[in-house]
Amino acid sequence: MLFSQLPDDVLYHILSYLDYRSLSRLSQVCKSTYHFINRDVVWRRVAKDFLNTGITRNGTDIYGHIPLKKRVKTAQNWYDGVCRRTTPLKWKTKLLPWLQLDGDVLFLSQAADVETYYLRHDTRKLHRNPSEVYSGHKGDVCRFVLTDSHLVSGGSDGKILVHSRGRGRGMSMELSGHNQEVNCLDSKNGLIISGSRDQTTRIWTLSSTCPRDTIPMYDRVWSVAISPALSSFATGTACCENFSPLRIWDVERSECLCILGSQFRLGAGVLDMVFESPFQLLTCGYDTFIRLWDLRLNPRKCVKEWEEPHDSSLYCIQTDGNHMIASGSSYYGVVRLWDKRQSECLQVCTVYPPRGRNDTCRQVENTIL
Template identity: 75%
Template sequence: MFLFQLPEVVLYHIMSYLEYKSLSRLSQVCKTIYHFANRDAVWRKIAKELINTGITRQGADVYPHIPLKDRVKVSQNWCHGICRKEVMLKWRINLLPWIQLDGDVLYLSQAADIGAYHLRPDTGKLQRSPMALFSGHLEDVCRFAVTDTHLVSGGSDGKILVHHRRNGFSMEYSGHNQEVNCLDCRGGLIVSGSRDRTARIWTLSSNCPRDTIPMNDRVWSVAISPTQSSFVTGTACCANFSPLRIWDVERCELLCCLGSEFRRGAGVLDIVYESPVQLLTCGYDTYIRSWDLRLSPRKCVMEWEEPHDSALYCIQTDGNHMIASGSSYYGVIRTWDKRQTRCLESRLVCHGDNNQSYVCESDHCCGESQCCSYYYELWWFWLVWTLIIILMCCCVSQHRRYKQSFQQQRRQNEINLIVYREAHNNTQHLPLYLRFLPDYMLPTYEEVVDSTATPPPPYSPPPVSLSVHPAP
């Protein structure tokens, strides 16, 4: 009996024990096994254990139009750092943008405007010109949120703008006295936080704040619960209370505080809800923390530390095992696996001969087909040291030349001083009545040194005498 003659239920059970490498090799046996092994049902168990495959913790598929086998391949490339660098979009404004991808549209803030760029499904590239432009702020956009029908943005001018994504209609909300650092929008409810130390609750039907909550500290981040019954605020942690606090939406009362060991100044810069009872936070103290509201709120469930001790400005999750964080260390974006304490290992893709690429597990590419583990194996390392040595030799040579010139001048001054003293001592043997005559008095040594040298007289040839001899 052949393998493909077994019932499908038995085949599914057999293939569930295979890892992704063995399953890929099995699909190369024959066409029948190939078509069967490419089904999403075969790869679902493997995809759920990997990162960034679109399978959430509850088992929902976020990207059903993409085969699971391809997503597993992309996930492995992410884990091993295998990628292709490509410039998706360029702009002239020297500001770090806030971006959000909604389906096949990328929303990107550029100074006081927000552009919507269409992502082409065939090429995977963005259009150069935006398909829509949302403007209205007088200063830079600090944060925005995208819903099914609206785009809500907060700017440094203290205003909140609600744009309709279909007809382009916009409404202005005014209430904050300073810049709006953060906001979130869910189901017609808007929560904003500002530098004026207040958090305000708004609705899409009115441009006046429904409630205002004094925070006694600058508000850096807010997040509304998926149940829309509560929201979380993250402050700058400059006061003597926890920067993470959960508030009731209807009564505007404090429900609980999260954490008790925050250092002063360890502000919370971003908050993301994974479920109604689980959320992720990050901030200035270089930590990503996972909180479970069903457990004790005084301590987080797990935390991950940024390797370069830099502030974490934003985080995002795939709803399962992966976390992506953006840090202030040269804008580095890191991927994390929640089941590990360190960030995922990244590998460098190097370009060799004939546009062939090879992967380096170290930090540097060296030559055309090899990797370098240490700096002294790199050609530019020796070039830099050669230039440094040449400059040092030039400096030493110039220093010796100036030193010899100074020593010669000093020796000549000593000789002149000795000669002057000898000449001054010889004037003591003159008669007394001749010592006070101007012609016999020597000038001071300073006058002799400071006086300009007298040039020698011009050369004149000796006179020629002519003698006339008488003729014989």
């Protein structure tokens, strides 16, 4: 009996003993084995080692539409540092914007506006002209965040604007309350948390233009993040006072639940943070480290960290919810890609060609991945 004539359950059992390299080589034998081995059921066991079955820590599969074989290949390429580079859009100005990709639409800030650019499927590049412009600030946009129905932006004018997304959108809603620029904000499920240079954190809801609560921080607030469970949020300050810059707060009572870390140097402010799950938090800042905090432990502590090789401040981080971390630093506009299973940097991308430190150092502060 030929190999391809064996019953499916026997073939599945035989293939379960092969690793990803052997499966890939076997799929090149002929068309029939190629189509059979490309089935997700064949790669499910292998995918557990690479992708945790593709399920993120909050229980959702963000890549469910992509075949498991392709996902395993991409994950192994990440691990080996084999990554493709493309340039979807260029700017002649030296200003690096805040960026956020939503499907095939790129949102980016340009001075006081937030513009949207659609991806061209034929060339995999972005349209040159923006399709929509969200405006209203009297100063630069310091940070913005997307929800399913709104775009929320904070500006150097101290205002927070809530825009309805989509064509035919109505007027934006203005939330006033901060006396200085809004350095950071986050929004989930109608809840908005903002932090400002005026040393306060404010809690807002979409049903009112007045803050629901104001928390004095006694230090400049550089970063905030709402937990996926929506019951708590984290704040990061400039660390100019004699207390830890990282704190977890209760949303309903506006009370501090815990303080993270005690070994921060004076001035080691936390510039960006992101929740991977209700109990895992990634942070970065002036002390050049990316840190992973486990909030289930008592006391809560850092369980892993990655150091910027050039000893540069880290202004922003992003994660895919699985193994990949991207960080933006102040060193010549360098973006680093990390695999959490490794201690060394996976790949380096330079946003600008080096023209001297002063040309790019201050601009990267306004960049998010």
